[in-house]
Amino acid sequence: MGKVRYRYNPKTCKYEPWYLRGKALQDQIAIFVGLSIVVAGVLYYVFIHNFDSLNEQLLRSENLTLKTKWQILEDRIHHAFSELNVLVEKDDKNYRVILDTEPLSPEIREGGAGGSEKFAVDEVKNFPTLLYDYTILEKLKSKLDVEVQSYKQLDNILNERIHMWASRPAIQPINNKQLDQLHMSYGSRMHPIHKYVRDHKGLDFTASEGTPVYSTGDGKVTTVHYSETYGKVIYIDHGHGYETRYAHLSKFDVQPGAMVKRGHVIGFVGSTGTSVSSHLHYEVLFNNNHVNPINFFQRDLSNKEYERLIEIGSTKSKALD
Amino acid sequence: MSDVKYHYNSKTFQYERASFSVKDALWYATGVLFTALILCGTAIVIHDSFVETDNERALSLENNLLKSHKPVLEEQLDAIDQELLKLKSADKNLYTRIFNAKPPEATAMSPTISREQALLADPSEFRTLLEVLNSKSELLTVKSSMSNAAFGSTIHITKEQVDLIRSIPSIQPLANPQMDLLVSGFGERINPFHKGNYEHPGVDFAAARGTEVYVTASGRVRNINRTALQAGYGNYIDVDHGHGFVTRYAHLEDIKIQRGQKVEKGTVIGTVGNSGGSIAPHLHYEVIRDGEAVDPARYLMEGLTSEQHNALLKLSSKQNQSLD
Numbered sequence: 001m002g003k004v005r006y007r008y009n010p011k012t013c014k015y016e017p018w019y020l021r022g023k024a025l026q027d028q029i030a031i032f033v034g035l036s037i038v039v040a041g042v043l044y045y046v047f048i049h050n051f052d053s054l055n056e057q058l059l060r061s062e063n064l065t066l067k068t069k070w071q072i073l074e075d076r077i078h079h080a081f082s083e084l085n086v087l088v089e090k091d092d093k094n095y096r097v098i099l100d101t102e103p104l105s106p107e108i109r110e111g112g113a114g115g116s117e118k119f120a121v122d123e124v125k126n127f128p129t130l131l132y133d134y135t136i137l138e139k140l141k142s143k144l145d146v147e148v149q150s151y152k153q154l155d156n157i158l159n160e161r162i163h164m165w166a167s168r169p170a171i172q173p174i175n176n177k178q179l180d181q182l183h184m185s186y187g188s189r190m191h192p193i194h195k196y197v198r199d200h201k202g203l204d205f206t207a208s209e210g211t212p213v214y215s216t217g218d219g220k221v222t223t224v225h226y227s228e229t230y231g232k233v234i235y236i237d238h239g240h241g242y243e244t245r246y247a248h249l250s251k252f253d254v255q256p257g258a259m260v261k262r263g264h265v266i267g268f269v270g271s272t273g274t275s276v277s278s279h280l281h282y283e284v285l286f287n288n289n290h291v292n293p294i295n296f297f298q299r300d301l302s303n304k305e306y307e308r309l310i311e312i313g314s315t316k317s318k319a320l321d
Numbered sequence: 322m323s324d325v326k327y328h329y330n331s332k333t334f335q336y337e338r339a340s341f342s343v344k345d346a347l348w349y350a351t352g353v354l355f356t357a358l359i360l361c362g363t364a365i366v367i368h369d370s371f372v373e374t375d376n377e378r379a380l381s382l383e384n385n386l387l388k389s390h391k392p393v394l395e396e397q398l399d400a401i402d403q404e405l406l407k408l409k410s411a412d413k414n415l416y417t418r419i420f421n422a423k424p425p426e427a428t429a430m431s432p433t434i435s436r437e438q439a440l441l442a443d444p445s446e447f448r449t450l451l452e453v454l455n456s457k458s459e460l461l462t463v464k465s466s467m468s469n470a471a472f473g474s475t476i477h478i479t480k481e482q483v484d485l486i487r488s489i490p491s492i493q494p495l496a497n498p499q500m501d502l503l504v505s506g507f508g509e510r511i512n513p514f515h516k517g518n519y520e521h522p523g524v525d526f527a528a529a530r531g532t533e534v535y536v537t538a539s540g541r542v543r544n545i546n547r548t549a550l551q552a553g554y555g556n557y558i559d560v561d562h563g564h565g566f567v568t569r570y571a572h573l574e575d576i577k578i579q580r581g582q583k584v585e586k587g588t589v590i591g592t593v594g595n596s597g598g599s600i601a602p603h604l605h606y607e608v609i610r611d612g613e614a615v616d617p618a619r620y621l622m623e624g625l626t627s628e629q630h631n632a633l634l635k636l637s638s639k640q641n642q643s644l645d
Contacts, residue, residue, distance in 0.1 A: 005326045005327070005328060005339055006328065006329060007326055007327065008325065008336070015329070015336050018326060032352065032356070033356070036360060037357070037360060038357075039354060040357035040359075040360035040361040041361075043357060043358070044364050047361065048365075053377065054365075054366075055369050056374060056377045059380040059381055060380060062384055063380055063387075066384055066387040066391075069387075069391065070387055070391065073391065073394055076402075077398060080398065080405055083405055084405060084408075087412055090412060094527075095415060095419075097601070098601040098644075099601065100601060124386070124390075127383065127386060130390060133394060134394075137394065137398070137401075141397070141401065151411045151415070155411065158418055158419065161600065170514035170598075262515060286550070291550055295550055295598070
């Protein structure tokens with residue numbers, strides 16, 4: 001206040017300069033401070049009741065960041081889950097169908113799940129998100145474990161099957177591109193030496209002496225010997241009920257007990273035993289019963305070739321043994 | 322002594338009563354407010370640093386939990402992701418070993434051939450028949466608009482044409498809603514037993530044992546073969562549809578019809594099995610036309626959109642191993 005203030009003094013009848021000091025000043029200050037405190041109190045009350053504290057605001061923003069990151073984590077869990085489900089679906093609907101195996105039972109699939117109690121620590125228990133994520137993660141883990149085991153099992157089954165398919169006598173025992181060498185079909189034939197009709201239990205392939213003879217499937221050579229009728233003959237046990245025999249050979253190229261792969265040369269065509277000319281006599285046995293070998297490579301032949309074969313086979317000619 | 326204050330006005334040379342102006346009041350209020358804000362702010366800061374609200378307690382607890390559990394979960398997830406990757410490669414490996422071909426990519430289903438091209442793939446019947454039908458239907462519209470009575474007498478499709486249409490094996494031999502059952506097509510494929518190439522004379526539909534097999538066109542059962550031999554076609558049915566069309570359904574488990582029986586398109590004739598020379602339960606389906614095996618996928622059009630049919634053709638053209 002630039003202006004000096006005056007007060008009229010009736011005693012002196014004068015205007016006298018007046019300054020704020022002493023008790024007046026104290027009063028003024030008290031009023032000012034009092035007012036300020038009242039206003040501050042009102043403000044404080046309003047703030048406390050209507051706005052979060054600074055700390056809370058800080059915590060809240062931190063919380064938001066953490067929850068966003070947590071969301072990413074949850075998305076990863078869900079993504080992993082859906083990927084696993086795709087694999088489970090393939091397992092059940094594709095591989096188990098293809099491999100002709102029963103699908104895993106729901107009990108096995110769900111087995112071991114239910115680990116939510118494991119995380120029922122108080123601190124986690126009160127947070128549904130956390131508890132949920134741990135539970136779902138636990139489910140994911142156990143489902144994954146089951147699936148890993150299941151794939152191992154599938155792998156083993158496939159190995160077994162591949163072994164089985166490899167041991168099936170699926171090719172022709174000699175190189176026979178033109179099919180001209182398949183002289184004989186399966187069935188009862190006139191015996192060329194003894195001249196009586198008897199069951200001819202194999203296929204004859206005419207071929208010049210020394211033509212290599214192949215094992216028609218993976219297996220173990222059980223017999224390599226000379227017999228009166230078969231001549232030099234090889235028996236191969238393919239497992240899974242299959243056995244093949246290669247007769248009238250001129251020479252052996254395997255030892256008994258040897259493991260052979262499909263396509264291994266095991267001997268050479270000849271005319272030993274009761275045979276009138278150089279040829280290979282080939283038999284397939286399933287569970288100790290003779291079956292027609294042509295069934296095993298029929299699908300390698302075109303329809304026409306196959307029909308021709310049947311035609312050749314149905315004309316009753318002499319067998320070569 | 323009165324409390325009235327005066328100011329000396331130097332212009333009028335008079336003492337004038339000093340009044341409390343609005344401006345003064347504003348100044349005073351601002352002062353009060355400013356002081357109040359400082360006080361309030363201080364109080365809040367003091368309050369915040371000494372008093373922890375429930376909200377804060379909960380929040381900091383949650384934050385700490387989230388912070389401490391995140392790495393735990395992350396670690397577990399990393400391990401799971403690793404396992405999943407391994408499993409995925411095991412899956413690819415399995416597929417490759419079963420079919421001797423790369424697994425299909427997820428986005429492999431893009432139509433490349435138009436419906437018309439697909440029809441042109443075997444044009445002789447479909448096109449001429451369509452033309453005939455189109456011209457007849459045009460005529461039909463004209464005629465019927467002229468006279469309803471003219472309808473029956475002038476427009477008719479010959480019985481022979483109907484028979485021909487009926488003899489084309491145009492439906493799929495089993496329910497294939499996802500269009501994913503056709504696993505190996507017609508032509509040169511890998512033989513699953515000796516792994517060499519051979520002519521695969523039909524298409525293979527992989528399906529679970531016991532899945533129903535439908536006859537794909539009306540006709541008469543020409544041949545039924547049952548065998549326990551694990552080679553060749555196994556249990557199979559040949560159905561003669563006339564007009565040179567014969568279809569074959571091989572590797573069946575059950576056969577539900579008799580030789581010589583007449584069957585309508587869509588009749589259940591048997592169930593999928595694993596009989597004969599088969600490495601997996603599947604239906605081997607052949608279409609034999611005038612004695613020659615032809616690609617059955619070309620005919621499988623009925624009830625399919627062109628996209629679906631193209632998807633089927635695409636699957637069928639894949640070079641892989643058959644199920645024999």
